[in-house]
Amino acid sequence: MSTTDVIIEHLISGIQAAIWLLLLTVLLFGDSWVSWATIKDIPTELIIAFIAIVYPIGIFIDEIADRLLNPFVEIIRTHIFNKEDIPNDKRHKVRVSYILPYSKEDDSLRLYFNYVRTRIRIARASIINFSLITIFLILFLIVHSSNDIFQLIMVFCLGTLITLIAIFSWYSFTKTFVQRTAILWKINEKEDNN
Numbered sequence: 001m002s003t004t005d006v007i008i009e010h011l012i013s014g015i016q017a018a019i020w021l022l023l024l025t026v027l028l029f030g031d032s033w034v035s036w037a038t039i040k041d042i043p044t045e046l047i048i049a050f051i052a053i054v055y056p057i058g059i060f061i062d063e064i065a066d067r068l069l070n071p072f073v074e075i076i077r078t079h080i081f082n083k084e085d086i087p088n089d090k091r092h093k094v095r096v097s098y099i100l101p102y103s104k105e106d107d108s109l110r111l112y113f114n115y116v117r118t119r120i121r122i123a124r125a126s127i128i129n130f131s132l133i134t135i136f137l138i139l140f141l142i143v144h145s146s147n148d149i150f151q152l153i154m155v156f157c158l159g160t161l162i163t164l165i166a167i168f169s170w171y172s173f174t175k176t177f178v179q180r181t182a183i184l185w186k187i188n189e190k191e192d193n194n
Contacts, residue, residue, distance in 0.1 A: 014058030134159025
């Protein structure tokens with residue numbers, strides 16, 4: 001995986017997190033300290049400082065999402081490994097780190113696995129970020145708005161929909177990744193035994 005891909009993943013996650021952090025900050029401290037008219041004239045130094053802050057936040061969100069979703073990844077792995085008849089004593093080897101050395105001559109395979117892993121990371125961080133954006137936006141609207149029920153319902157429905165899409169995407173990418181890894185491991189195992 002290229003360093004650029006990882007940086008972009010964490011920046012995306014960090015920028016998403018910055019949205020709900022801003023909503024939380026405005027919710028707690030109000031918005032009188034924010035001059036919305038001058039936001040368009042933000043100096044370059046502040047943009048660089050913003051990137052320097054959101055990048056590590058993106059790393060933290062990615063790690064939290066990884067820890068929270070790992071039990072579900074294990075359920076997906078167990079289901080697929082059972083379906084593929086991979087013996088229990090071999091399952092620890094059915095990981096990309098064991099498989100990729102077999103495909104040194106096949107760069108497209110390495111790129112494919114890295115691409116799917118990138119999608120998994122972005123989707124799993126988006127689950128947390130979209131959930132929190134939805135929650136804090138609803139709270140923000142309740143505290144700082146006219147409590148328009150239709151507006152609150154629309155924000156809730158849209159936020160829930162986007163979060164569900166992120167969950168479905170994460171599940172689909174993870175399942176695909178584990179299936180491809182298991183199939184490739186079985187192919188390599190057969191070749192090693194011949």
